[in-house]
Amino acid sequence: MFIGVDCGTQGTKALVIDENGRVRGRGHAAHSLIERDSGAREQHPSIWVDAMIAAVRMALKEAALPADAIRCLGVSGQQHGLAVLDDKGAVIRPAKLWCDTETAPDNERVVAALGGPKAWYEKLGIIPLTGYTISKLAFLAEREPDNFARIAHILLPHDYLNHWLTGRFVAEYGDASGTGFFDVRKRAWAPEALSIIDRNSGRLAAALPELIAPDAIVGKLTPVAAEALGLTTNCLVAAGGGDNMMGAIGTGNVREGVVTISLGTSATVFSYSDTPVLDPSGAVAPFCSSSGGWLPLVCTMNATNVTSGGAHLFGRDIGFVSEALDATAPGAGGITMLPFLNGERTPDLPTARGTILGLSAVNMTPENLMRAMVEGVTFGVLAGLHRIRGDKPAERVFMIGGGARSKPWRQMVADMTGAEIVVPTGDEAGCLGAAIQAIWAYGRSNGAGEDIAAIADRCVSLDADKTTTPALSRKSAYDDAFGLYRARLALVHGVK
Ligand SMILES: Nc1ncnc2c1ncn2[C@@H]1O[C@H](COP(=O)(O)OP(=O)(O)O)[C@@H](O)[C@H]1O
């Protein structure tokens, strides 16, 4: 038996599976979020640990297995967050998250310091956008010098959890490729990027965790971790990775041609590649996969935070998202929402805020407004899909994340993209991917040579009830609404 844990923005999920991917138990615990008007979005790493313990214990209880049945555990984590520890291993301050836009001026400074976007593209293959880890380090150097001076360890969220589980400081390529101090072509740390932040960059370079391969074992659970989780110290911990990298594995997106859309707090679109995919515009993130290749990805910062916020605003629960979509027609009666509540990464508008356009006395209903929020989020995904696929339409797309639970939202994505939408069974693709990677790493540690694609083929199955066929009759209404969205985006923000 294997466990996959996914530390997302709004909560931690856990899944116990057998070696064929059959789900034996599941658990969940919510996270709180520190939000400030400045664009700050932060979480204390201790809440990730507490939520992981609660989610794993819940999943184990449902699985009703003895503690020693679990061979290996893998952790998937929200990307880009910065956890900094001092030389005693204590957390210095709350982690700034992937959706933190307070660091927008720091990112501008970082990009300029190496010679601008073109120089970044040529030297490291990546152009930092607000949200990547490097601007968070620059923020600490500039605005919190006392905290900055104490940094002895730099960790991403899943690295922090791996450290708590095993005592080791390690990172793997996929998640590390989203830091901005990583050379995505060479798959190695890039200390020259750290020298932008601190002339004494040797100190920061020494604070980086050791890089390990995605099929490596980090170590065994420490006695403290084993006791807290209800497992034994024989349980191994796999490398884990960023949540999109694990979502890729959990949808079999480990070979070319597969496309995945994730509707979590963020929305992402990604598709595996055997070779680096580098974008001189910076809009497609040139990340590495956690299965041995690369994972070009487009991320928008505003997805289910917008839709759940909307439902809350109307005094309703999350079911209102589906109800409103069922009650209204494509185009939301002419209302467009530019949903940039957190500022936005794609398009690159970190200091933007949300806008609603096209209201009239007739169309201004809670249902139309809710639909405009969902459409605004989904148009961002559609634009991302076009960037990833160019003019090659996708015939089939995996949809994952909390938003994939909504039937009419799945239909909307099918209708807009013209693709058949499929959803993996088990509901939690990030957890499933982490557990599949754990099977892979456990096998390797025992001398087995099974390929990750073969394990994914065995473990990923489709939830037949959720397969959704596009309705061509709605396509032109969505094309018109997308045209209006783009025109209004250009009008308000001057971008295409
Ligand atoms: N049936 C549903 N319809 C629409 N949205 C949903 C539904 N179920 C869950 N969600 C949304 O999914 C969110 C959680 O998604 P998840 O992928 O777990 O996010 P994260 O990984 O960022 O924490 C919830 O906060 C909620 O907004």
Ligand SMILES: O=C(CO)[C@@H](O)[C@H](O)COP(=O)(O)O
């Ligand atoms: O920043 C990115 C990807 O580059 C986000 O996708 C985060 O990884 C957060 O994921 P969710 O909490 O939305 O799953």
